[in-house]
Amino acid sequence: MNQPTTPNPTTSSSPAAVQWIGESDGYLQLIDQTLLPGELRLIKCHNVETVWEAIKTLRVRGAPAIGIAAAYGVVLSQHGKTAAHSTSLAEAATSAAKYLATSRPTAVNLFWALDRMDHVINASRAGGSELGQALLAEARAIHEEDRAMCHAIGRHGAELIPDGATLMTHCNAGGLATAEYGTALSVMFTCQDQGKSIQVYADETRPLWQGARLTAWELQQRNIPTTIICDSMSAHVMQTRKIDAVIVGADRITSRGDAANKIGTYGLAVSAKFHGVPFYVAAPSSTFDMTLSDGAEIPIEQRDHQEVIAPYGQKLAPSGIDVYNPAFDVTPAELITALITERGVVQPVTAEAIAKHFA
Numbered sequence: 001m002n003q004p005t006t007p008n009p010t011t012s013s014s015p016a017a018v019q020w021i022g023e024s025d026g027y028l029q030l031i032d033q034t035l036l037p038g039e040l041r042l043i044k045c046h047n048v049e050t051v052w053e054a055i056k057t058l059r060v061r062g063a064p065a066i067g068i069a070a071a072y073g074v075v076l077s078q079h080g081k082t083a084a085h086s087t088s089l090a091e092a093a094t095s096a097a098k099y100l101a102t103s104r105p106t107a108v109n110l111f112w113a114l115d116r117m118d119h120v121i122n123a124s125r126a127g128g129s130e131l132g133q134a135l136l137a138e139a140r141a142i143h144e145e146d147r148a149m150c151h152a153i154g155r156h157g158a159e160l161i162p163d164g165a166t167l168m169t170h171c172n173a174g175g176l177a178t179a180e181y182g183t184a185l186s187v188m189f190t191c192q193d194q195g196k197s198i199q200v201y202a203d204e205t206r207p208l209w210q211g212a213r214l215t216a217w218e219l220q221q222r223n224i225p226t227t228i229i230c231d232s233m234s235a236h237v238m239q240t241r242k243i244d245a246v247i248v249g250a251d252r253i254t255s256r257g258d259a260a261n262k263i264g265t266y267g268l269a270v271s272a273k274f275h276g277v278p279f280y281v282a283a284p285s286s287t288f289d290m291t292l293s294d295g296a297e298i299p300i301e302q303r304d305h306q307e308v309i310a311p312y313g314q315k316l317a318p319s320g321i322d323v324y325n326p327a328f329d330v331t332p333a334e335l336i337t338a339l340i341t342e343r344g345v346v347q348p349v350t351a352e353a354i355a356k357h358f359a
């Protein structure tokens with residue numbers, strides 16, 4: 001199933017993190033991000049279970065990319081079934097959507113995408129078009145909409161960044177986390193496209209090192225000067241060096257502007273506030289959960305203890321010790337200078353400003 005390809009990941013042009021191959025009888029191709037940057041391996045998903053496992057283990061990760069992959073996962077539920085049993089086709093698709101919804105709890109994009117697939121399923125029950133083709137069309141629409149939103153976020157965000165800026169970021173909100181270009185990194189790539197020179201401090205982002213492994217890789221591919229720092233160094237860097245802005249992604253943003261993002265983001269926002277550094281959160285509208293106001297209501301994924309005390313099998317701690325491994329934390333709107341979406345910039349970050357932004 002998996003034919004490893006091992007081009008040098010720092011020189012080859014990276015394929016898309018998520019890509020559908022073929023038509024409704026096709027398959028989902030993913031970059032296995034757990035192997036980057038050392039190996040660029042493509043995995044082929046021919047069933048829903050493989051997609052669920054890829055999301056759970058972060059082979060595919062990043063709020064928008066998770067939603068896109070899950071949408072294609074629902075398409076795979078139709079494989080091997082005939083239209084003769086249309087009820088079972090719809091039931092298979094509904095069951096797949098419910099199963100994929102159990103993969104990870106925090107990124108609202110997953111549930112937003114699956115809700116869109118549910119609407120297609122329900123329309124087919126009312127005698128809509130051939131379900132498999134309709135599901136693939138909706139998944140492709142979700143995919144292409146995200147591509148466009150990422151580029152729009154880049155354009156709006158780049159207006160906030162001066163030529164010669166030094167930026168800091170956390171985790172990976174790049175092309176690997178989205179359809180293309182990313183959210184936080186789209187701002188950086190767009191600055192470069194516009195001829196602005198920037199340099200970036202990238203938090204390594206423990207415990208899974210999305211910053212050191214993925215953000216550094218994406219920025220290096222674009223020849224953007226990048227310095228990896230330990231998460232514990234970010235406050236010191238802001239204290240001793242000129243940081244013009246912090247830009248991060250998000251996994252779920254509430255109606256008042258509280259933002260869930262990779263663990264460590266909240267501390268970065270507190271440091272930025274103390275040091276007077278603008279703190280920007282870049283995210284598409286699919287990352288907003290308008291059903292929630294208080295960020296404390298956002299479900300935070302708790303992950304395996306081994307990720308912290310035995311990364312890649314390297315035992316770092318005594319056996320039997322307690323471990324706490326929340327994958328995300330919540331930054332209150334008061335610490336966010338502005339939100340950057342495909343529609344523009346929200347500043348200040350208030351419930352009223354967000355409501356007006358999306359009206």
Ligand SMILES: CSC[C@H]1O[C@H](OP(=O)(O)O)[C@H](O)[C@@H]1O
Binds near residue numbers: 058170174249262
């Ligand atoms: C553009 S969304 C990226 C967002 O998702 C990451 O989480 P994970 O790597 O666990 O999927 C992280 O919170 C990024 O900011």
